[in-house]
Amino acid sequence: MWDAVEPRWNAGVAALARVRGRLRPAALHRAVASKGVIARVEVPGSTVATAARRTGASLRRTAVPTLRRLSRVAAAVLLVGVLVWNATALGYVAVPVDDDAGVTPEGARWDMFAPYPPSEDVRYVAVGTTESGTRVDAIRGGAVRWSRDGAGGTGYPSVRWRKYLEVVRWGDDEALRGHVASALCSRWEATHDGDLDRVALYTVVESTRPGERGSTRVSRVRTHECA
Structure with a gap:
């Protein structure tokens, strides 16, 4: 042919x-x-589809390494920024005194735990009195416990309890304490057969200072009659 x-x-x-x-x-x-020369050539659809797939695969192979390189560069830049910021805060890197933004690493506070960590731990203990006269722990249930559950314990059922009761303590709001005690009465009634006659809220302050023997102070801050 x-x-x-x-x-x-x-x-x-x-x-x-x-x-x-x-x-x-x-x-x-x-x-x-x-001249009788064939001017156009029909290409089968399968051939076009195959070429398209190959082109798409080639583009994907090119894009994936590019994204990986960009992510690595971004991570490296972030790491360097954190290191420089900390070095500046520690005084190893000098920074200009004037800052238009008003924020410098030297002005950052790093004293959450050091060099003077908190020397006191304060928590609430709720003592409930049942209709039969039994004293119970209205927060954790069971017998009244004045100590935490082990060295890492908080004395609360969860971290959310701890955060909320810290807000109550720092707020120093008598009405808010009353709402907490009332809620403890309702919670006990919903989860136990018997009801509570009253709930007494206590603060337990544990003092731990370096080189000194720890001490514990217990103070009653609220007594609530359960309706």
Whole structure:
């Protein structure tokens, strides 16, 4: 078959070479057609789909390493920034005295736990008295416990209890303490067979100073009658 097409193909190529600089694309098409050369070739759809898939896969292979490199660069920049900030706060890196933004690492506070960590631990203990006269722990249930549950214990059922009761303590609001005691009465009634007659709120302050023996102070801050 090629033996029959080759003469026409060569003639078309020669014609293109002669008129390449003078004819527009449409004229070139007519010139090729006049020589009997096939001007368009139909490509099967499967071939196009395969080429598209290969192109997409190639683009994905190129994009993934690029994203990885960018993420590594961003992580490195963030790490360097944190190190420089801490070095500046410790005085190892000098910074300008004037700052237009008004924020400098030297002005940051790093004394949450050091160099003077808190020397006291304060928590609430709620002593409930049942209708039969039994004293119970209205927060944790069971018998009244004045100590925490182990060295890392908080004395509360969860961290949320601790955070909330810290807010109550620091707020020093008598009405808020009354709401807490009333809620403890309702909570006990919903989870136990018997009811509470009253709830007494106590603060337990444990003092721990370096080189000194710890001490514990217990103070009653509220007594609430359960309705």
